[in-house]
Amino acid sequence: xxxxxxxxxxxxxxxxxxxxxxxxxxxxxxxxxxxxxxxxxxxxxxxxxxxxxxxxxxxxxxxxxxxxxxxxxxxxxxxxxxxxxxxxxxxxxxxxxxxxxxxxxxxxxxxxxxxxxxxxxxxxxxxxxxxxxxxxxxxxxxxxxxxxxxxxx
Amino acid sequence: xxxxxxxxxxxxxxxxxxxxxxxxxxxxxxxxxxxxxxxxxxxxxxxxxxxxxxxxxxxxxxxxxxxxxxxxxxxxxxxxxxxxxxxxxxxxxxxxxxxxxxxxxxxxxxxxxxxxxxxxxxxxxx
Numbered sequence: 661x662x663x664x665x666x667x668x669x670x671x672x673x674x675x676x677x678x679x680x681x682x683x684x685x686x687x688x689x690x691x692x693x694x695x696x697x698x699x700x701x702x703x704x705x706x707x708x709x710x711x712x713x714x715x716x717x718x719x720x721x722x723x724x725x726x727x728x729x730x731x732x733x734x735x736x737x738x739x740x741x742x743x744x745x746x747x748x749x750x751x752x753x754x755x756x757x758x759x760x761x762x763x764x765x766x767x768x769x770x771x772x773x774x775x776x777x778x779x780x781x782x783x784x785x786x787x788x789x790x791x792x793x794x795x796x797x798x799x800x801x802x803x804x805x806x807x808x809x810x811x812x813x
Numbered sequence: 814x815x816x817x818x819x820x821x822x823x824x825x826x827x828x829x830x831x832x833x834x835x836x837x838x839x840x841x842x843x844x845x846x847x848x849x850x851x852x853x854x855x856x857x858x859x860x861x862x863x864x865x866x867x868x869x870x871x872x873x874x875x876x877x878x879x880x881x882x883x884x885x886x887x888x889x890x891x892x893x894x895x896x897x898x899x900x901x902x903x904x905x906x907x908x909x910x911x912x913x914x915x916x917x918x919x920x921x922x923x924x925x926x927x928x929x930x931x932x933x934x935x936x937x938x939x
Contacts, residue, residue: 727834727838727859727865728838728844730834730835730838730839731838731839731841731842731843731844731855732843732844732845734835734906734910734912734913735831735832735835735902735903735905735906735910735912736902736903736906736907736910736912736914736918736922737918739831739899739902739903739906739922740899740903740918740921740922740925743899743925743928743929746928746929746932750932764931764934765931765932765934767928767931768927768928768929768930768931768932768933768934769928769932770928771924771925771927771928771931772924772925772928772929772932773928774921774924774928775920775921775922775923775924775925775926775927775928776921776925777921778917778918778920778921778924779917779918779921779922779925781917782915782917782918782921
């Protein structure tokens, strides 16, 4: 449950962060000249844009939760799972930014979904197996009712 | 000609960054509570962890090199190559972190790699 909540937060923070940053940068406009005053004006417009600020805040939150997840989960599990943010980003770009999504992109989104499902499924099996091996049924039941520590022999 | 070596460095530094960040966070300790005192203690430990710092440095370097790559290479070439970061990071997890990467995880990662490449193929088009 904890794993699911943390992975979901990672995906949601990253996807919304990207979308808001993108919306903000479109309002800021393109950088068209490279002279110092144009650069300064561009930088100022960027750092006072509320959408940019919201996007950056969300991306910072994403990175902190990602670090927290890695403190107890394996990298080879977390990294593939967080790829679902590509799927959410595609959906949000379509719904919120009105971007047209090509067939290639939907195909890619589908492939990512399949990959994430395979990865998530494999982890569930692995956890169930190690739980059975490491904790005999009595210990699992003890934990399930909220018991802490080990059962006295 | 310098494009492929740069892509390689971008992918490798990103993967090494992920590996170091993971190792660092395992040293810092599990974030097991949301109590502010405990979180503060973990944050202090995180900020002084060399592995974690090195990992973040690698990731930041990878990101800036990635931006630099955009200045001379085609977006439609640069973006899909970022998908390579997934399998390379999993290799790092397997051989540097000694994680138990099951066949299902490999298959899942390959699907994701292909998917991310397809998604980013047209990301540069407005």
